[in-house]
Amino acid sequence: MAFNLFGKKTEKEMEPAFRRGETLDKVHGDLRKTLWFLDGVNKNFDGTDYSDTIQAEEISFPLTISGEQELSAISVQLPVGALPATAREMESHVKPLKGTGYDQMTPQQRGDFWVMLEDPYRLYLPSCYISVLASGLERHMFHGNFEEAFHVLLELRNTQTDREFSLRSSNALLLMAMYHNRPDLILEFQDSLDVDHSYALSEEMYLLSMYGTGMELQARDIMRIAKSFGIQDTRYAMNYVPHFDRYLRENMKEQFGHETLPLKEFLDQADIVSLRTRKVPVFFNSSMSEQDLFLPMLNTEPALASTVRELYKKAEDKVKHDLRHMKEMGLLLYDIDYDKREVVRDKDGYIVG
Secondary structure: OEEOOOOOEEOOOOEOHHHOOOOOOOOOHHHOOOOOEOOOOOOOOOOOOEEEEEEEOOEEEEEEEOOOOOOOOEOOOOOEOOOOOOHHHHHHOOOOOOOOOHHHOOHHHHHHHHHHHHOOOOOOOOHHHHHHHHHHHHHHHHOOOHHHHHHHHHHHOOOOOOHHHHHHHHHHHHHHHHHOOOHHHHHHHHHOOOOHHHHOOOHHHHHHHHHHOOOOEOHHHHHHOHHHHOOOOOHHHHHOHHHHHHHHHHHHHHHHOOOOEOHHHHHOOOOHHHOOEEEEEOOOOOOEOOOEEEEEOHHHOHHHHHHHHHHHHHHHHHHHHHHHHHHHOOOOHHHOOOOOOOOOEOOOOOEOO
8 A cells, every 4th residue: 555645545556447436535525516427327428519609799609519529528437547646756657648538548647637636726736637627617617517617617727827727717717607697707707816827818808708797897907908908008007006996996987977987888889890809719628619719809999998098097197196296295105095094185186185
């Protein structure tokens, strides 16, 4: 018997197939409703095609998921090699090539895959196995247990630093939320954007998902994707986040009557079909009819882009004014918390004391 890196004992020999897959007691609890099985007591993959349309106002995309193949689908008839005893041992194993499904893995690689299923959120797990897992999650997000799959993929983004994984997963999550008309899930996704690698996303998908679910742009959204509207200098927004956010909200309230920008007010009247499109990577799952989608560049709609730039410039000018004034007072702008301390402003909203 050998002691592996998860504190469990395992025989250093090939395991009979039924010991992996017939019972899910060793699988992480988050994954038990998000795996696909070809056979055994947990069989849930029936091999049928699934077709539907993803609709965002007048924009639509056909979605077809083939039932012929699922990279992540597990057959309990296939042999599973001995589980690695240490992380270093797993790292020394030959990794499957990109696009290799569970059925094409070697027994040793299947053993590594099952180790990953015990805790997929651990740092530094081989991305090749995470990508296969993500393939199955994507199928569930559109045709299965979509909420469970959404939250697993969202959590995986905290430990996977690969840019392609971040980009495809963010776009798949946003598209799924739009497909199910779940703005609450879009907000949950936005709240998760708290580490550098998680910012890899498509501005086109970001805007489309918000528009397609009737959401309005908040100040933080504008600050996050400012460059997509042609704004080059984002230093003040990045260095003085709470202050810039406050001024943007005030500017939008002055213009629209509330602290958000109504996308529908601009895009419902726009000729979206005539806007340029951009190819955006979305899915890991090769069973999807299209792994990449051509999305309209809503950020290029003239009236919307012009308005965002104007709102941004006004907020930037106010922050610059405050910086100069605070310097004259011998203070730093960070010394003021606009939401907790009264400040004296002039008629244009600038700090004067």
